[in-house]
Amino acid sequence: MPELVFFFSLAPAILALILLLKLFKRKKKSYNLPPGNMGWPYLGETLGYLKPYCAITTGDFMEQHISRYGKIYKSNLFGYPTIVSVDPELNRYVLQNEGRLFECSYPSSLGGILGKWSMLVLVGDMHKNMRMISVNFMSSARLRTHLIQDVETQALLVLKSWQVDKKILAQDEAKKFTFNLIVKNIMSMEPGTPESEKLRREYITFMKGIISAPLNLPGTAYRRALKSRSNILQLIEHNMNERLQKTNGDGKKVEDDDLLGWVLKHSNLTTEQILDLILSMLFAGHETSSVSISLAIYLLQGCLKAVEELREEHIRIAKAKEQAGQRSGLNWEDYKHMEFTQCVINETLRLGNVVRFLHRKTLKDVQYKGYDIPCGWKVLPVFAAVHLDPLNFDQPHAFNPWRWQNGKTSTTTNNFMPFGGGLRLCAGSELAKLEMAIFIHHLVLNYDWDIAEPDQPFAYPFVEFPKGLPIKVYDHQCLT
Numbered sequence: 001m002p003e004l005v006f007f008f009s010l011a012p013a014i015l016a017l018i019l020l021l022k023l024f025k026r027k028k029k030s031y032n033l034p035p036g037n038m039g040w041p042y043l044g045e046t047l048g049y050l051k052p053y054c055a056i057t058t059g060d061f062m063e064q065h066i067s068r069y070g071k072i073y074k075s076n077l078f079g080y081p082t083i084v085s086v087d088p089e090l091n092r093y094v095l096q097n098e099g100r101l102f103e104c105s106y107p108s109s110l111g112g113i114l115g116k117w118s119m120l121v122l123v124g125d126m127h128k129n130m131r132m133i134s135v136n137f138m139s140s141a142r143l144r145t146h147l148i149q150d151v152e153t154q155a156l157l158v159l160k161s162w163q164v165d166k167k168i169l170a171q172d173e174a175k176k177f178t179f180n181l182i183v184k185n186i187m188s189m190e191p192g193t194p195e196s197e198k199l200r201r202e203y204i205t206f207m208k209g210i211i212s213a214p215l216n217l218p219g220t221a222y223r224r225a226l227k228s229r230s231n232i233l234q235l236i237e238h239n240m241n242e243r244l245q246k247t248n249g250d251g252k253k254v255e256d257d258d259l260l261g262w263v264l265k266h267s268n269l270t271t272e273q274i275l276d277l278i279l280s281m282l283f284a285g286h287e288t289s290s291v292s293i294s295l296a297i298y299l300l301q302g303c304l305k306a307v308e309e310l311r312e313e314h315i316r317i318a319k320a321k322e323q324a325g326q327r328s329g330l331n332w333e334d335y336k337h338m339e340f341t342q343c344v345i346n347e348t349l350r351l352g353n354v355v356r357f358l359h360r361k362t363l364k365d366v367q368y369k370g371y372d373i374p375c376g377w378k379v380l381p382v383f384a385a386v387h388l389d390p391l392n393f394d395q396p397h398a399f400n401p402w403r404w405q406n407g408k409t410s411t412t413t414n415n416f417m418p419f420g421g422g423l424r425l426c427a428g429s430e431l432a433k434l435e436m437a438i439f440i441h442h443l444v445l446n447y448d449w450d451i452a453e454p455d456q457p458f459a460y461p462f463v464e465f466p467k468g469l470p471i472k473v474y475d476h477q478c479l480t
């Protein structure tokens with residue numbers, strides 16, 4: 001009976017295998033996961049999570065989940081088992097361990113639209129490489145010498161076009177401002193030219209696709225957005241080739257005073273990589289800051305005391321320039337004097353939460369506060385709910401810029417991360433604040449405003465005013 005002998009000789013091995021499998025199974029079962037609800041198969045709780053709600057609130061879904069499960073809970077979102085974190089320490093831990101324990105992991109639909117070389121989806125060395133380029137481009141030196149003048153020119157261009165006593169869609173105007181600024185700095189396109197208007201129209205379609213569900217079927221917003229993506233890339237490539245031809249012709253070097261020129265001259269990126277970089281800068285660089293400006297207009301309208309204080313600050317700056325005989329525009333010194341304005345900016349970002357949460361995944365099993373987060377799970381650090389937690393901010397739903405003045409506590413600053421953090425901290429945070437401050441400067445010096453039609457910001461989760469924030473403005477003569 002050779003089979004029997006064979007069996008007995010193998011028995012120990014088989015037994016060991018069974019034991020091992022059992023152990024493995026038990027180990028798998030012994031994950032101490034946070035409480036939560038995995039919802040329906042595949043869909044999980046995604047629909048509830050994405051249900052639009054007023055952007056200056058935490059939202060019903062989040063509120064109910066936090067009160068039921070606590071600040072760290074499990075769920076099933078965007079097709080993956082997920083840990084949602086409203087715990088500021090865990091959020092910081094996640095961002096500070098990028099590349100070691102956690103990694104950026106946006107839904108693949110975003111990669112499909114922004115491109116596989118987009119900075120928002122790249123990881124590792126390639127991300128570092130691209131990031132360095134954009135950080136260089138928005139360095140504080142460039143902000144001081146180049147960008148501040150452009151920001152003021154573009155802000156004035158938009159604000160001076162406003163007609164008193166007519167309905168104005170503040171959100172569209174803010175978009176015009178930040179879009180014009182970014183295309184000028186990326187590709188030296190002047191606002192109002194046919195080329196830049198075409199780009200703006202394509203971009204609007206493109207943006208709708210990013211918000212929509214990622215169904216690549218005829219007639220869907222996603223499909224239209226993919227088409228827009230390729231039109232936009234064509235436009236950028238055309239601009240790029242024109243520039244290369246011009247410079248090859250007369251033997252001069254490529255100009256490097258915009259991002260496209262800089263990349264062509266100083267980097268070894270391929271055409272495909274350059275196009276995705278430019279597109280993702282266009283996306284990251286104007287959608288967020290224009291919404292922040294709309295939010296400031298909206299929140300300030302409900303707080304006249306803050307408008308008064310802003311006005312005092314900006315009149316002081318403008319008068320000092322006048323007395324010093326400075327006819328030129330705002331400079332860095334002036335910007336540094338916009339102190340209360342910085343409080344208004346922080347308070348706007350805290351309440352409005354333009355970027356509400358980030359997408360990450362674990363690279364290893366991670367233990368945190370007694371919980372296990374298994375390898376491969378997604379982790380969503382949610383800033384919005386941290387910024388609106390009464391334990392972190394007193395009366396969190398009140399617009400109170402003064403909370404950022406002297407005597408602000410470490411709880412205030414430690415729990416505030418509107419621009420993310422770690423290796424992927426927003427590359428444009430300084431530019432975004434500069435845009436907001438300079439726009440506010442000329443806004444309060446020139447106009448009073450009120451809301452023409454009730455509107456409020458919604459989180460889709462991209463924050464937007466559904467009606468475009470209709471306002472009416474009136475002349476305000478501060479300087480005589």
Ligand code: HEM
Pocket residue numbers: 104119120131134182281284285286288289292354355358359418419420421423424425426427428429431432
């Ligand atoms: C108030 C306005 C803005 C907010 C709230 C904001 C917020 C953020 C956040 C939270 C991230 C991190 C994403 C992540 O870690 O997954 C980020 C990344 C980024 N932002 Fe911003 N942003 C703003 C304005 C801007 C502007 C004006 C620019 C550029 C002109 C810009 C360029 C970028 C870039 C390039 C990244 C990717 C950085 C990297 O992956 O290393 N942002 N932003």
Ligand SMILES: *[C@@H]1O[C@H](CO)[C@@H](O)[C@H](O)[C@H]1NC(C)=O
Pocket residue numbers: 129268
């Ligand atoms: C491009 O340059 C970076 C350093 O600037 C280098 O790390 C990278 O390997 C280079 N890539 C290629 C494809 O040569």
Ligand SMILES: *[C@@H]1O[C@H](CO)[C@@H](O)[C@H](O)[C@H]1NC(C)=O
Pocket residue numbers: 339342343346404405408413416417418
């Ligand atoms: C605003 O928040 C930033 C953190 O993003 C902090 O460093 C800064 O001190 C705050 N500004 C004011 C005026 O509180």
